[in-house]
Amino acid sequence: MAKILLRERLVPNIHILEVYSPDIARKCKPGQFVIIMPDEHGERIPLTIADWDRKKGSVTSVFMVVGTSTHKLSILKAGDEIPVFVGPLGRPSEIKKYGTVLCAGGCFGIAAIYPLARALKKAGNKVITVLDVKANYLLYWEDKLRAESDLLFISARDSFYDCKDYIPRTLKNIMKKESEIHRVHSIGCTYLMSTCSEATKPYGIKTIVSLNPIMVDGTGMCGACRVTVDGKTKFACVDGPDFDGHLVDWEELFSRRKSYFEDEIQSLCYWEKKEFP
Amino acid sequence: MTEKKEMAPELKEGLKAEFNKEWRKELRKSLPVKERTKLRRQKMPERKPEERNVDFDEVNLGLDARKAKKEAQRCLDCANPQCVLGCPVGIDIPTFIKLIEIGDFAQSIQKMKETNSLPAICGRVCPQETQCEELCNLKKATGTPVAIGNLERFIADYEMSQGDVYIPQIPPPTGYKVAIIGAGPAGLTVAGELAKKGHKVTIFEALHVAGGVLAYGIPEFRLPKKNLQAEVDYLKRLGVELKTNFIVGLTATLEDLRNDGFDAFFIGTGAGLPNFMRVPGENLIGIYSANEYLTRVNLMRAYDFPKYDTPVFLGKRAAVLGGGNVAMDSVRTAKRLGAELAAIVYRRSRIEMPARIEEVHHAEEEGIEFHFLTTPTKFIGDEKHQVKAMECLRMELGEPDSSGRRRPIPIEGSEFIMDVDMVVVAIGNSPNPLIPQTTPQLKVGKWGNVEVDWDTMATSIEGVYAGGDIIRGGATVILAMGDARIAAAEMDKYLNTKKSKLQGTKSKKRRAK
Numbered sequence: 001m002a003k004i005l006l007r008e009r010l011v012p013n014i015h016i017l018e019v020y021s022p023d024i025a026r027k028c029k030p031g032q033f034v035i036i037m038p039d040e041h042g043e044r045i046p047l048t049i050a051d052w053d054r055k056k057g058s059v060t061s062v063f064m065v066v067g068t069s070t071h072k073l074s075i076l077k078a079g080d081e082i083p084v085f086v087g088p089l090g091r092p093s094e095i096k097k098y099g100t101v102l103c104a105g106g107c108f109g110i111a112a113i114y115p116l117a118r119a120l121k122k123a124g125n126k127v128i129t130v131l132d133v134k135a136n137y138l139l140y141w142e143d144k145l146r147a148e149s150d151l152l153f154i155s156a157r158d159s160f161y162d163c164k165d166y167i168p169r170t171l172k173n174i175m176k177k178e179s180e181i182h183r184v185h186s187i188g189c190t191y192l193m194s195t196c197s198e199a200t201k202p203y204g205i206k207t208i209v210s211l212n213p214i215m216v217d218g219t220g221m222c223g224a225c226r227v228t229v230d231g232k233t234k235f236a237c238v239d240g241p242d243f244d245g246h247l248v249d250w251e252e253l254f255s256r257r258k259s260y261f262e263d264e265i266q267s268l269c270y271w272e273k274k275e276f277p
Numbered sequence: 278m279t280e281k282k283e284m285a286p287e288l289k290e291g292l293k294a295e296f297n298k299e300w301r302k303e304l305r306k307s308l309p310v311k312e313r314t315k316l317r318r319q320k321m322p323e324r325k326p327e328e329r330n331v332d333f334d335e336v337n338l339g340l341d342a343r344k345a346k347k348e349a350q351r352c353l354d355c356a357n358p359q360c361v362l363g364c365p366v367g368i369d370i371p372t373f374i375k376l377i378e379i380g381d382f383a384q385s386i387q388k389m390k391e392t393n394s395l396p397a398i399c400g401r402v403c404p405q406e407t408q409c410e411e412l413c414n415l416k417k418a419t420g421t422p423v424a425i426g427n428l429e430r431f432i433a434d435y436e437m438s439q440g441d442v443y444i445p446q447i448p449p450p451t452g453y454k455v456a457i458i459g460a461g462p463a464g465l466t467v468a469g470e471l472a473k474k475g476h477k478v479t480i481f482e483a484l485h486v487a488g489g490v491l492a493y494g495i496p497e498f499r500l501p502k503k504n505l506q507a508e509v510d511y512l513k514r515l516g517v518e519l520k521t522n523f524i525v526g527l528t529a530t531l532e533d534l535r536n537d538g539f540d541a542f543f544i545g546t547g548a549g550l551p552n553f554m555r556v557p558g559e560n561l562i563g564i565y566s567a568n569e570y571l572t573r574v575n576l577m578r579a580y581d582f583p584k585y586d587t588p589v590f591l592g593k594r595a596a597v598l599g600g601g602n603v604a605m606d607s608v609r610t611a612k613r614l615g616a617e618l619a620a621i622v623y624r625r626s627r628i629e630m631p632a633r634i635e636e637v638h639h640a641e642e643e644g645i646e647f648h649f650l651t652t653p654t655k656f657i658g659d660e661k662h663q664v665k666a667m668e669c670l671r672m673e674l675g676e677p678d679s680s681g682r683r684r685p686i687p688i689e690g691s692e693f694i695m696d697v698d699m700v701v702v703a704i705g706n707s708p709n710p711l712i713p714q715t716t717p718q719l720k721v722g723k724w725g726n727v728e729v730d731w732d733t734m735a736t737s738i739e740g741v742y743a744g745g746d747i748i749r750g751g752a753t754v755i756l757a758m759g760d761a762r763i764a765a766a767e768m769d770k771y772l773n774t775k776k777s778k779l780q781g782t783k784s785k786k787r788r789a790k
């Protein structure tokens with residue numbers, strides 16, 4: 001059992017979860033994730049590690065409330081215990097001195113990209129961060145990310161922030177302005193990652209995405225997380241989750257993520273009826 | 278692999294000593310061999326096919342005491358019991374059976390546990406027909422061997438029904454810490470053996486439940502979880518600590534554990550990496566590895582969705598590729614989850630199928646279809662990327678290959694289409710790569726299996742031993758357990774020599790003073 005230290009709503013529909021797990025805190029690196037099961041009847045779901053505190057022995061994730069598991073997580077309180085919190089899973093992101101690196105995050109990816117920006121900055125890169133939100137009241141961790149970035153852009157559809165464009169267009173504008181960008185990292189929903197990859201492709205800038213297929217064990221044992229990259233089948237949990245966005249078969253990923261669409265609705269209705277009769 | 282067909286001298290001695298005991302002599306006299314060979318094999322009571330193929334309760338019901346005693350009478354108590362040679366761990370089969378015959382069940386289970394720590398499990402899942410029962414002298418005489426597996430199961434279930442499992446006296450703590458990696462049958466066995474020697478044992482398990490394949494793979498209808506739970510509870514009572522949700526290599530490396538003060542290690546991480554067919558369309562929705570399908574159903578209890586949150590696709594026309602136990606478990610699970618067509622698609626013929634014979638019979642009774650000499654070449658999807666059909670090729674059998682089985686050869690132009698909406702790929706698993714990847718000094722073979730010295734189960738790293746599917750590739754529970762017992766004995770020796778070394782340095786220091 002793992003103990004919850006903090007669970008709070010950051011902005012509507014997005015919550016932060018801090019869990020006591022000294023073993024994972026000791027080992028984790030940017031780009032890795034945990035598998036978490038909210039209760040004994042729950043499903044095992046992956047969440048990216050967004051921060052950690054080695055001294056305190058804590059690991060933090062930020063999640064968006066979508067279905068049953070994330071609804072269950074969203075009502076946890078400090079002191080509660082959950083049956084599964086295992087990791088750190090997946091290969092860490094490659095951190096090197098590349099030159100200028102652009103980090104693009106949206107929804108939960110704003111948090112997920114934070115440790116990456118921090119590590120890239122520490123490795124001596126110029127870090128340009130681009131955050132995407134639907135509306136400005138959905139923005140969180142702006143200061144945290146600003147502290148790790150040389151430049152920070154925010155695109156929000158209703159914005160008094162930098163621009164109203166959806167993130168790929170923002171990327172294009174930056175790529176045109178900046179003399180050279182050596183690498184792009186993109187984390188967020190599948191749509192955001194695929195469109196970012198599309199935007200950078202004509203410029204030939206290597207674009208790393210953190211894929212989010214459905215997973216079960218997260219250790220390479222089941223193959224639920226198979227994705228096609230460069231024509232080859234990969235297990236995202238052990239071969240990834242980072243892959244070259246220009247080589248990913250996005251259509252397949254979109255379809256596989258919808259495998260249980262009707263079941264997910266049924267599951268959530270069942271839970272809501274039980275929880276709020 | 279070691280294919281020793283000679284009986285070890287100690288084993289021979291032990292068998293002889295029991296064989297010559299007075300009560301055994303008298304029992305042999307009480308019913309002559311000729312009479313014994315006339316007795317009919319007791320049939321294992323089982324639930325009716327049409328009743329059982331809709332739920333997950335156990336198929337076999339187990340012998341009762343009367344039937345068990347009757348079956349035990351069939352055993353001829355041979356002076357040269359061949360069955361023991363067939364058992365990978367060398368159980369004293371005649372003694373445990375004769376103790377059943379005289380009704381001394383408590384002694385019988387004791388005898389059993391001297392060599393087999395998991396009889397409730399082995400009695401259910403061992404391929405007895407190719408092991409002990411294959412070599413049974415009664416089989417040679419009458420064609421029908423003693424039902425050794427059923428008796429093994431009986432005696433284990435009897436002990437469980439009594440409620441008070443015998444806990445051996447544990448010697449004072451030795452002060453040594455042992456790390457067991459993986460809570461499958463191999464790991465559980467080593468843990469029990471070393472705890473009984475007074476070592477402090479911790480099991481690290483990646484999943485949230487102990488048992489390995491016994492927990493996530495083999496379904497409830499063949500191996501009820503309560504049998505597994507009983508074994509795990511027993512280990513806890515022996516003082517074994519179980520750390521679930523801990524992946525060695527990721528949560529901590531083997532080196533980290535060494536630095537944390539562990540003195541010896543056992544790697545029992547199994548063969549958990551699923552193989553796929555590598556034909557077009559394999560990533561369509563509705564195509565599972567057997568591991569994923571069985572894990573969703575068994576471990577995550579998708580059969581009880583939405584009470585449990587994990588969903589599983591309920592195929593109406595399910596094809597399972599493969600011919601082993603894993604394929605049988607998958608296809609019978611699909612049937613239970615409502616498939617109208619639940620079919621095995623296997624590239625060789627019936628006799629080459631590696632599954633236990635009992636499972637094949639049960640599957641047939643439950644309405645499973647078998648398509649032999651058939652292999653898929655392509656999966657075809659609909660507009661939603663959901664599998665809707667599979668293109669197959671017919672095969673014929675050629676010359677025997679290295680495994681001794683006849684090699685399947687495709688018949689050109691024999692393509693045909695089979696309509697399916699779910700496919701489970703059960704064509705085998707490879708050794709789990711996590712530990713080798715994160716333990717650079719560990720020697721591995723060309724299939725990714727950890728290499729060991731087969732006499733001691735020692736790996737290339739001092740103090741690190743391995744056994745079970747991680748060294749063999751997908752094998753059996755009893756082989757995993759056999760490896761584990763050898764490893765445990767060697768690890769105990771290793772720790773004891775370490776102790777003398779330690780004392781040696783201490784005494785040297787003392788002398789230096």
Ligand SMILES: Cc1cc2nc3c(=O)[nH]c(=O)nc-3n(C[C@H](O)[C@H](O)[C@H](O)COP(=O)(O)OP(=O)(O)OC[C@H]3O[C@@H](n4cnc5c(N)ncnc54)[C@H](O)[C@@H]3O)c2cc1C
Binds near residue numbers: 065067112256
């Ligand atoms: C490596 C990785 C890292 C991730 N990191 C984060 C994160 O930091 N924050 C965050 O909010 N989300 C993250 N996700 C996505 C997150 O796992 C899903 O949103 C979550 O599983 C949804 O569960 P649910 O029961 O609430 O919703 P459901 O009702 O089950 O599903 C809703 C949606 O989530 C997807 N989904 C369902 N089950 C899974 C599963 N087991 N694994 C992956 N996706 C699934 C489905 O495609 C569906 O679109 C990550 C996914 C992966 C693979």
Ligand SMILES: Cc1cc2nc3c(=O)[nH]c(=O)nc-3n(C[C@H](O)[C@H](O)[C@H](O)COP(=O)(O)OP(=O)(O)OC[C@H]3O[C@@H](n4cnc5c(N)ncnc54)[C@H](O)[C@@H]3O)c2cc1C
Binds near residue numbers: 404463490524
């Ligand atoms: C569906 C199915 C049916 C079968 N039927 C039969 C049968 O009828 N009869 C028979 O004899 N055999 C059968 N087998 C084979 C048998 O189950 C295996 O040979 C046996 O379980 C091997 O035991 P093991 O302890 O080596 O490994 P496993 O049982 O595979 O256990 C390994 C354990 O290690 C854990 N692990 C892996 N990596 C790590 C890590 N890095 N850190 C921590 N933990 C880790 C895994 O999660 C797992 O729990 C079947 C197998 C399957 C899949």
Ligand code: SF4
Binds near residue numbers: 365426
């Ligand atoms: S353990 Fe397996 S091989 Fe040995 S006696 Fe029992 S059933 Fe036979």
Ligand code: FES
Binds near residue numbers: 214221222236
């Ligand atoms: S989640 Fe099971 S193999 Fe990746």
